[in-house]
Structure formats: structure tokens, C-alpha cells
Amino acid sequence: MSGLLIVGSLVLLALIAPTLSRHHVLLDPVEQSARGLDQDGMPLAPSKQFLFGTDNLGRDVLSRVIHGARISLSVGIAAMATATIIGVTVGVLAGYYGRPLDTLLMRFTEITMTIPALLLAIAFAGLMDGKQVHPHPSWLPWHFLDVTLRPGLGSIFLIIGFVSWTGIVRVVRGQVLALRERDFIQASKALGSSDARVMLRHILPNVLPTIIVLAAMSTAGTILLEAGLSYLGIGVPPPAPSWGSLIADGQPYFIAAPHIVIVPGIAIILTVVGFNLLGQGLQDVLDPFQKPVKK
């Protein structure tokens, strides 16, 4: 399980990053050090002092990449969670109830699939602009429920989650369709189980391995998507060092100072490979159990 190893150590690194900075093992990821730029305002190449060099504002690339793990991983995982929750709910309902709900939900999924993440991201970023949302009837004085929408991490993972769930639906629905016909579901119905019980006690546990695998894989996808959005300038707002925004900031420099782009790029690849391997590993671990034993 090399995937687990990679992901585990990355998570660990992300968790201890602030501590490392506090103890000056790492530099401050947002400090624009005056020594971090040369006379002409150019970033420094890797050296003893700055192991991976500095970025265009004279910030230590190593610290930014390690601190970036916090953001990229949390965006990736939070978005994955959002996507998984929506995807699994829709997939299970569509698969279990079949037509006509299935048709309705699947068309809705198709529609969502065709709306570009980019547009949603931009629209969300705009909508998140300090608007107050009152998720309660206006005649109830429940102001503790009020949320002020702010651009930032929250909206990013919502967006990414919202565009990523469609892939999950297809797989989950397919599995549920197959499961629905299995005799143990019929048996449970014959015993008098309600639909909710069948879905929660039988369907869900049986698609769980698939969900876990999908979740690992889609975390990889969401991390890439965050990087992509940041690359296009609509990701995590600065100066928070997400990997995508590191590449975005650095990519004009990739002739002059390629290390700014290469280092976070490798971090992304490592993480995504990690999650993909984790997914594949999980598939191998969870799958044999899932397959009905050959007759």
C-alpha cells in the first residue's frame, strides 16, 4: 500500500507544518522576505538558505509547498466529501427507485455535468461576496443560523464538490441497480423492511467499498481541479498557498525560475498519485469481498 504511505506522510506533514514553522524548521509561508529576491526583483534559485528557492515575492518555496499541503489536502478532501455525499445520495435514490425518479435524476446529473466548473466557480465567487443567507423562515428569529458567504476555501470546495459528484452518481447507480435485483435485497423486503431500511442497511454497506474507492480517486480529481481553477486564477484566494495557486503564481516564471512551478507540481503529482494508488489498493483489498463467490 504505497498509496497509503504517500497519503499518510503528506497528511502528517500538513498537520505539523505550523509547528515546524513555529520552531523555525520551516520559514513563514507568507512572509515576503527582503532577502528572498535578488537585486532585480527576481526569485532566488534553490540554495542552502532556501532549499527549493524563493517565489516571485521572495517567499520560501519549500515552506509554501508544505503549508500548501494543508490547503490543497483540505480542499481536496472537503470537496470529495461534498461530492460523495451528493453523488451517493443521488446515485442510491436513482438506482433504487428506478423509473421515473431515475430518469429525472439522471437527466439532472447530465445537465449538471455539462455546466462548466469554471463558470460555476466564477459565479460562486461572485455570489459569495459577503451576501447574507438566512436559512430559516423569515418570521423566525433564528439569526444564529445566518451565514455570510465569503469567497475562500469554503466556496472553493463547494464548487469543486458540486462539479465532481456526477462521476460518482454513475458508478453508484450502476451498482445499486445490480444490487437491487440481488436476492438478499428481495429477502429483506420479504421480511418487511421499509425502503429506507433496505437502502441504509443493505444497499449502502454494499456500495461502501466502491464509495471508498471512488472517494480516494475523486480526492485525486478534486486536488487536480483545485489546481486547475487556481491556475486560471479563480481558486483559493491569495496569499493562502494552495498548490494550484503556487503554480499559477509561478507559471509565468517557468523559463526564468522553473523551480517555482516544478516543486508544487511534483507535490500535486505525488499526492494525486498517492490517492490514486490508495484507490487502486483499496479496490484490491475491498473487491474480492464484494464479488459474489463464483458458483
Next chain:
Amino acid sequence: MALLEIKNLTLEFGSSRSSMRAVDDLSLEVQAGETVCMVGESGCGKSVTALSIAKLVPTPPARYVSGQILVENRDVLRMTQAELRTIRGGVVSYVFQEPGASLNPVFRIGFQIKESLELHRPAAATDAEVVRLLKLVGIPAAEYRIRDYPHQLSGGMQQRVMIAMALASEPKLLVADEPTTALDVTIQAQILDLLRDLKKRLGMSILLITHNLGIVADIADRVAVMYAGQIVELAPAHALLRRPLHPYTQALMRSIPKLGSDEARLTTIPGNVPQLGAFPSGCRFHPRCSKAQMDCSENSSALIEVETGRWVRCAYWREGQG
């Protein structure tokens, strides 16, 4: 000289460290023109043995540990890929249990039969020959059927196509692995009739695998009863069904309900079929055997010829015999 001679075949699955012996020291002969049946419960190694004849068991995961499989006196297990291809289809043809799964769904049946012809009788690879074969196995309107895809045929028809395909290469030995298990009784009867008829007309040998003793009674010349990777009894069919000698064969025959009989209760064999790799020591049947003696758990008995042509793997076969 036997057409097929399996000598002390031993086959294992899994790595050499955690090996599971699926076939253990199995010897069997099939003479030209003879029908031999292999019976036994699920997982006892029938299919693996049958597939070994043309070395069709994938290695890995399987490993041939020892033994020889002589087809026309040549050892299949030592053949090159090219030599094997002449045996496969050329000498030994197969008919498998599930005709629906054994026909390639994306090719027309005519093409699939012709493919066989091209490999083994290139001169005869014509539509006319395909039609002849289909007619031979009793498919009506064969001229039109050759353009059908497998899914357009019913199970019984598919099985006939499989048989036609197997016959296309004019094999000397037809290996039929549970060819009727997936079919209805009425269709099953048709297929068995067909096999018997073909054997008579074409003079080939048949190795038929089944767990239905009724089929054995119907078609077999000789029977091999398998239990847990071993042959426990080998005898002419008539004799065996009349007077089974091995306790397992006896129990098996008793546990089958017979049409029109008045038994209130079936006799059962206690316990379960042992899992592959978890065979009991000594005689593999002893935990379930009603006649087991103290030493059955220690001494594995050999297959002994108790009468001419009758072999039994039980030291106490004589007990309880009338």
C-alpha cells in the same frame, strides 16, 4: 492402445508455498469409441481434469506437479504451443456447461464454426460444410441460422451449435463438461440423444462430466467417481450403478430422490464436501463415511482393482457387501 491416457496427474493451484492440490494422482484411460463419465460433487476436480487434456488450465495459477497426459501417445504437458494447437480441436474437442457463455457473443455462429474448420480442415471451410454440421446436430433451417448471433438462439440450440463447432474438426475425443446442466430436462434429453447418436455415427470417444447419475445410466460405458481430487471408484457403468462399492458412491446414490419411489426420507451424507486445500488426512471421505474405521483417518488407501475393470479407493470396500 488408449486414445487418452492420463497417468498419475497431480495439479495444484496457488503458489508453491500455499499450494492447494485440486487433482491428486489421477489416472484414467479412454479407449477409442468409448464413453467415459466422470461424476462427483462440485469442486472435486472434474473440470480441471478435463481441461488438462488439452492443457487448458491457465498456468499460473495452476501448476502441473507430476504425471503425464498422453493423447495418442504424446504427452500433452510437454508440448509446445504450436503442437498444442493441433491437439486442441484437432484431436480433442470441448463442449462446455454454459453454451451461452461459451459462444463469443459478438460473432455470428457461422463464423465461429468456420473458424474451427479453417484451423483443422481448411479445405472444408465452406458455408456448405457449416450448414451440414448444423444439420448434423439437428438445427432446423440451418442455412438461415448461420447468420445468427448466439444470443438469438435458445439454450438448447446454443448447445447444439457448440457441439457442431466441436465436431467441425472431426475430433477423436469429445470432452463434454456438464453439457446439459444449464438446460431443461426435455432439452437435456434431446442433447443426450444427440450425443449418443453422434457417437454411434462418427465413432468418436466421449469424456462426459456430470454430477447427475441419471445421465451416467443413460449414456456411459465406464464411470469414474471423483471425490476431493481423487478417483474413488472406477468401473463399467452398469456394474457401478447396480452395485456401487465405494461408500461414497453408495451414499451418493442413496441420497438422490428417485422418481416414483416412496421413501419418506432421503438418506443423507453427513457433513460437508471438503474445501480445496482443507482435505482431511487419510481417506478423504472418512469424516463423512458411515463405514469409517479407526485407521481411515491415517492411512490413505490406494485405488485397488477389486474385480476386472473395477477399481475402488477404499480398504473396507468389502464391509457390508452382500
Next chain:
Amino acid sequence: MNVTLTRLSSRLLWSVLVLLGTSVITFFVAHAVPADPARTMAGAKADAETIRRIRHEMHFDEPRVQQYGRYLWGLAHGDLGKSYVTNQRVTDAILTRLPATLALSTMAVVFWMLLAVPVGVLTAKFRDSKFDRTVLVLGTIGLSLPAFWLGRMLQYALAYRAGYFPVAGFRGWRHLLLPALTLVILFAGYYARLIHSSMVEVLSSDYVRMARAKGLSEIAVLFRHGLRNALIPVITVLGMDVAGLLGGVIFTENVFALPGIGTLALQSVFNLDVPIIMGTVLFSAAMVVAANLGVDFLYHWVDPRVKRD
């Protein structure tokens, strides 16, 4: 035949509904963005008076629903409108961008399938061998690469530094090689994997055993009897991916400055050029819908079982 026709018409009807739904959501999402298309038209420096006049001219001061109705009316007459920014007809805008995207997608798909098919089949045949594991790792890395990053790296190393390829632009097929290579690296491993797992299943099927039992050579067994069946599940994924590519290869086109649908879509979003946004989204939605239909028909062709039911 009749059945196919009714099926087709019902599919088309659904497709139209999907496109309609897409258009509603896109329209309102695009308009939810807090920015004024009139200013996009007027430019950064125009004064309030100019913008007010443009708003009025363009009916931006009408209620949203009415604007959507106007859009639909045009749509029903085959008029997708004109770009707010360039005043180009949306249809023309898409059609002029299509060749680049089409050429790139075709080239990439052909190359990656040419690579993935043999690799997938052979890894399935030699499962768990060193070769198989290497391919798995390489494929995983391939699909883990951020497209824009990979594109930039290839561009830097192979075009800018080594000069093997033109750096960017679209003046001939040579300009497509590097972008196509980017896509091939991203996709080939994934497809090899897909074909691998589908092939593994096929190889354990009874009809492959039957093909071997007939005495067919291993090549014939793998590629004639195995591959065609193994490709059946791959078709769906491929269909969706091709649709996705045709809908715009945003990052790759962007990196290599290819004038394709992706760059058009990207720019339209940044410019809030609603007609083009709508156009490109509807186009890619149409691609998805068409791919679904195409996959259906391809299924029929590859898998005769589908024909009956």
C-alpha cells in the same frame, strides 16, 4: 427498424430536454455573476452614461426571465446570438474554433488508443508481471499529472529548449503534435488500465477458453475473440471523453495557444460573454448527448446482443 426509430426519437426528445435544462441553468448562473455585460461591451473606461445606453440597447434592463425568453426564441430559430465582446455570431465563433479542437482530439484519441490497446491487452495477458506493474505505475502517474503543468513542461523541454516542435499556435499538423502528446500521456495509461481490467474479465470468460480449446493462436484469441468484447465497456468511457474533448480541451488548448473550443469557452467565461458561454456550454452538452447516442449505436455495432432489446 420501427423500434429503433421510436427509440431514437424518444432519445432525441430527452436530449432536447437536457439541452433545455442546461440552457436554463447556464443562463441563470451566468447572470448570477456580479458583473455587467454592458460594461464588458463598453470596455474598462467607459462612463456610466455610455453603459446605460448599451444596457438599454441590448435589453439588459429587462427582467431576466424575459431575456431568457428572448434567448430561447432566438434558439428556436437557430440563432444563438452574437458575442457581446466581439459581436461575432456564436455559431461562427464555434465553427471557426472547431477544426483545431477536432483535429487535436482526433489525433490524441487515435494515438492514445493505438498505445493503450496493445498495452492493455498485453498487461491483461501477463497479469501481475513486472511489465504489468510498471505500466500500472506509469499509467497512474500519467493520469495524476495536472494537464497545464505537463503541457508547460513538455513545451519548455521539447519545443522551447530542444526545438523539436513548434512552441505554440496552430498553423499545421506539426503544431498539434505536442498538445496531442500531452493528452496521450494523460489518457493512455488510464485507457490501458481500463482495457486491462475489461480484458482480464474477458480472458477468464468461457468463450475465450472455448477459443483456445478450438486451437486458435494466442494472437487470435487475444485480439480477435478477446479485444472486441473487452472494448464494449470501454466505448462508454471513450464516448464521454471524446465528448469532453470536443467540448473544449481547456488546459491543453490554453497552454499551446490553440484556437479551439476550450480557449473560446475559457475566454467567454472570463469576459462574461453570455452568448458565447451559452453557446459553448450548449455545444459541449450537445456533444455529450451526441456521444451518448453515438455510444449507443457503436454498441449495436460492436455488441450484437443489444440489437434485440
Next chain:
Amino acid sequence: GGVDSVAGVIGMRDPTLGGTLRLALPTDVRSLDPAIAYEPESWPFLRLLYHGLLDYDEDLNLVPWQARDWNISPDGRTYTFHLLPGVRFSNGREVRAQDYCFTLERILNPKTKSPGDGFFRGILGAKEFQDGKAPHVRGLRSPEPDTLVIELSTPDLSFQYMMAMPFAFVVPQEVVELYQDDFAQHPTGTGPYILRDWRRGARLRFGRNPFYSGREISYLEAIEVMIGGDETLHLMMFERGELDIACITPAGVPIPDFTRIMRNPVLRKGLEQMPHSATWYISLNTELPPLDNANVRRAMNYATDKQRLIRLLNNRGIPAHGVLPPPMPGFNTKLKGYDYDPTKARQLLAEAGYAQGFKTAIWHENDLASSRLAAAIKQDWSQVGVEVELRPAALAMYLEAVKRRTNAPCALGPWFQDYPDPSNFLNVLFHGGRIVDVNCNNRAFYNNAKVNKLLDEAASSGDIERRLELYRQAEVIIVEEAPWVFLFHPFLYKLSQPWLRGPKLHPIWPSRFERMWIEK
């Protein structure tokens, strides 16, 4: 005159005819219709296709172009132009003064949706025409076929500059009416080139105009523009010899590669530089506390290390002490502005009652330069206790946010001149009378009665020197009141291949492709 301009050309040998100029643009030009195109990127291409009555010489003086001569009435309200004879459109028809009337009226016509109508609203009767109350603009007349008379509603000396803007480039009525909305696809003008091929979003090709009859000779056979890709990409193509000019944006060379090019002797030879008529600033919304307090605004100015900002841009600019950029007439060398002095800033904040600092947000466009500057400013301000939230946004949303009243506290950005007159900065950006609730160019929402009065007076003054003096006075007050953080004036750059020759950089017309040639 046109012939003079050749004197401004760098080059030792005689210009050679022929050759293709290869350029690249990040995004397609919006339009090739002079009434519509209002981006610095499309203007050089408009110049290829169209010409107008007036042009600038190398010293930013207005000179007749396709006019024989021109004069302004003493009251500064009536402009009279006499056209050069024999000037033809690319469809072969000769230009008449009536064409200019049509051209200007077209801009004012709401149907045209020209973003430049604001520049011409000063023409007599423009408002009535725009409101649909008059069929024609009263102030536009052509008493003779070669005479154009423009009457303004109030005296305005700066109107001459409008006539030099591309909006006023002449277009033929019959072609416009033929193609209407699609005129941009069929540009027809009096410039030396015609549009050969325009694959939107992909490429743009210009060829020679057979009917061109202007005074300047153009040498290039064709101009080919690749569309797409960013500056870095274009630089790479340039270095591989795929382009003749690296980037035709004012920045000329992407920031990250500037140093590298400066350090490379070969590339450096092709680099030209000159001060740009532009100012980078942060507008401080004077209607939002605590920025309504002038001391706070001054403190923000003191807290900003402009030198460092310039260094972040590879020293490609000079610090701004006021609003107007150096090439601008009326530039005040005596302005001191605000030097970097965080102590003073802290002190001023304390005086204003913000010793603990405060929270604010800076909106900026999410391009490289802005992001870099914003990040640096955020750090600077945090030194004096001001905590900044950065709000990067795509252009459309950035504009929406910063041009809306009481919305964005601070906004970072540049202002480029449209024409070399202080009114283009001061009136547009600081006149309290121009404050509107949305789409307000006065982003500081700065409203000072005294300044307003000075600006009004200057605008309608018919005397050049007096105008400039009034503008100077206004600027002094503005700097004192600090509705902006004055950042810096950038430089213009152009990086071209050694074989490319042509006129020097120009603050208003940085690229004049029609006068370039390729030396073989």
C-alpha cells in the same frame, strides 16, 4: 507631417520593401470597427486599416494627418478641418467631409453601442440626437465636400485630442450600411493595409491596400498575427524566431523574463524602453470609513514602499508623486508626494484614532503584476497594523466591484491615458460631479468642491497655459488630500528581432506597424 516621422526611425540603411511581420496577441482583438474597438491591443491594428484627420508626432504634438489643415475658433467652440484631396477608402471611393460627419454621428448613435460616445457628447446637439429627439447632430456640418466643421456646446480645447482618437477614424457610410453590425468583419478605411483574413480567435492577416494614398510609405507586404497564448509563450516563440516582436502589450516583455533578457546581450539589443503615460494607484474609497479620514489616507500612502513595488516589477517604472505621468503635458516635477515612512504612517493613524490599525480589503485584477503588487502592499500595510484582505477578481467582476459606490474600500489598478491632456486623468478620475452609483470612474468617490471648480474652469478654458496651471493647482490639492495611494508610473517596452526596423516607441501609439520594415 508624415515625412517627418521617418526621421524618428531607428535604422542605418534604407528601408526595404516587402516581407511579413509576424506578431502574436494573447486574445483576439475585440473588433476592427473603430467605433467599437477601445482596447490598447486593437488600436495598432485599427491604424493599419483606418486613418483619421489628426495624428501625433514623436513629441506628442498634434499634426494634420489626412487633413490639409485645421483650426479652432478663438472661443474654442468651433473646429474646422480641411481634408487632403485624393484620399480614398480601400473600396476605391474618395473620402468626403460628409464621411466624417457620418463617422462621428455613428459613434453617438446608441444603436452603434460605441463605448467612445462619451468623448463626443460635447458636440452641439449630441444629446438630442442620442435621445432620439433629432435625426442628426446639429454641430456636425460639411459646408464643402472637403471641409468639416464641428461645433461644440461648450468650449473645449481637449476636443482636438478626441479627433486624434481611433474613434474618429473615418469609415465609408455605404460599406457600414451594407454590413451594419458586421462591419468589423469587413473593415474599410483609408489606412495602408486591408484585412485579408480574420479567423476569429486564431489569426489575423493584413495585406496592402491598393487604394492607399497617404503620405507615409509602408513597407511590409503583410502583417500576420497569431492569436492566443500568453506573454511567456510569445516570448518563447520570439526566442525561437517564430515572432518578430515579443509582445505588443505596453509591458513589452513579461515581468518574469525581463531580467533574463536584460542580462542577455543579444536579446537586450532588441529591447526599447520609454516612460508610459500611465499611473498605477490604489483608490481609497473616501466615502467609506476609516478612509473618509484624510489622515488615514495619507498614512496609507506613507505605509506603502513604492521602491519595493517597483523592484518587484524589475525596476520597470518610477515612483509616482502625483496623478499625472511624466509624458503628460502639465506633469508637475515639484510634487513631492509621499515617501515610504511607516513611522509617520503609524503616527497619522494614531492621530486619526486608529492606533490599533483597521481591517480593509484591496480589490485587484488577478493578473500577475496586480497580484504581485497587491501581495506586497498587503505586507507593507500590515506593518502599520492595517490588515488587508486581498480580493483578486477577473476583470469583469473587478470592475463591477470597484466602480460601485460604497462597495470596495481599496482598488488597485493602472490608468492609461487616452489622449495627452490632464483632463483625461483629473476630470475623469477626481471630479466629484461625475460620481454615480454604479460604473463610476471616480473610484475614490472623491468630491472636493474646490477641485471640482478648478477642473471645470480648466476644461472650458481656451488658453493652453491657463488650463495647465489650473490642472496643476487641482493636482496639488488631490495629492494633499490623498484619495489615492500614488504608486508608480510604468515604462513602455518593446522587444523586437534585430532585423525589424521602424519608428521608436511612442507613448500614445506604442506600435506603428504600418511604418515598420524588415531588413534583409
Next chain:
Amino acid sequence: MNLLEVRNLKVYFPVQHRLFRRATQFVRAVDDVSFIQNAGETLGLVGESGCGKTTLGRSVIRLVEPTAGSVLFEGEDISRLSGSALRARRRKFQMIFQDPYGSLDPRMTVEQIIGEAIDIHKLARNSAARGKRIEELLKDVGLDPTHAQRYPHEFSGGQRQRIGIARALAVEPRLIVCDEPVSALDVSVQAQIINLLKDLQRAHGLTYLFIAHDLAVVEHISERIVVMYLGKVVELATAKAICRSPRHPYTQALISAVPVVDPDAKRSRIFLPGEVPSPIDPPSGCPFHPRCPIAEARCKTEAPPLRELAPGHRVACHLAK
């Protein structure tokens, strides 16, 4: 008293789903089937593959919605019930499935599987009672109660079928539909399960609707047998009558085709030409006529009614005597 009465039951499955139109083609899986079953009786159900046995069995216990007709259970028409009323009734009728591998949730322990039945109908007062009941049930079906925490895949096929039986028994049903409960099992295990089912019937007074394609098995366990062909009942009589003196030509062919172990038995097989026709487009008249060795002209047009030829012996054939 009869426990179950099936009246004119029809189950049609739509073949083609069309968008806004009602489906036009149907698989007539069960087509106008009626029979009565007494409490404590085992009714066998045989017929060729695809003739609608499973569908009939499932629609009797409302796992499949009947298209028409009614199912009276203890005199109450359960085909009209829905929602919680139906769910409450469900404990009275249960099912044992053919595939012992697929009918147990692979992610539940034996205790959870059997416990679910108890929980749904709240049949145990507390967890101790629940545990005790599970233990009891496991013992009843001949399993080791200490295996309660194991997962299905840890058991052999026969043992799994026992778990399925225990689950069905947990709710103390009166009727159990056994859908080919032994077809997937080894010959030797088959006998164990059949004996178990018989023992349980005796102990709990159960009623079985026993579906199988092995006539010998059905004959062994049933009192009466229903023979189906293409969704229709063609013969209904006591097990003895069906096996010794079948009257319908199809039943006769079926009996003759059963392979007999006795090598000396004389064979007189009735050969049935052709294949089972599609239930989508069943032949007109008597559905069996295309394969029937004795068919006459009227068989092609006239559907034969189910006639009572002898007391309790009903046959749907014009020519049967």
C-alpha cells in the same frame, strides 16, 4: 381451510420502455393462474426454465407486483395491500431463494441477518431474548449457534441455505415459498436440505410452495404438483398422479425425459421437437401446440380450459382423457 388462494393471477412485464407512451409489448410471465393451497400442504411447482415459476412465487408474496388477479392469504386479499399494512403482513409469508450465495447480505453476520427479521417485527422483547431466539433458530436448522458472528462467505453452500431458512423461520411464517432451494447445491447436500425442510414443516406446521425443475425432488416433497408451461398452468394433481399417470402431453414428455439412475429401467422417451416459445409472443390457442406430439387443428386456435378429469386432477388440454 385453505391458506392461500390465487385467483386469475397475471404478471406482465413491459418489454420496451417508451417515453410518453404506455409499454406496448409484455412478457406474459404469469398468465391467468389460479390454485388453492391448504394449510400445512406442500404444493410443488414445475415447468421449464422461464415458464414463470419464480415470478409466480414472488408475486404470491408480493415481491413482484401482480398485473391482475388476486392473492388471498388467510382469506385476505394481499395483492391490494400496500405500505405498512403489507409490511406487517409479510411475516406470515416468507421465501427461500435458489441462490444461497446471493440471498445473504455479504456484509452482515449471521446474527445480523437473522436478527433483522426479529427487529423489523419487534419479535423479541430485549436483546437477551433476541439472542436466545437466534440461537434457537440456528439450532433448528442444524447450524452451530457459536457461528452467529460469522459472515456468509465463511459457510458452505448448504450451510448458507440453512441460514436463509433460519431467516425465513425467524418471523414464524405460515407460508414459505421455496424457489428452487436445492438446485444450486451438491447432490449430497441437497438431500440434507430436503430432509430439513420436511422436518421443519412437521415441527412448525408450515405450508410450502415448492418450486423446482427436478421432478424427482418435487415429487418427493410435495403432496400436489402444479405443472406450468409458458405462464399457464397445464396440469394440477397429486404428486403421485402427476408422476405415475400424467395426462397432459407436456407433463408426459417431462416425466419421460427425467434421467433414471437405474440402468435397467426401460426407456420410452417422448421426443419434444422445438424449443420453448417466447413468452412475449406466445402461440395462439394452446401454448403447447407447436411442440405437442398429438396436437390437432383446434389446438391452434382454441385455448384449452383447465378441466377436472379426475377428482383433484385438472388438465388444460383438449385431448387429455
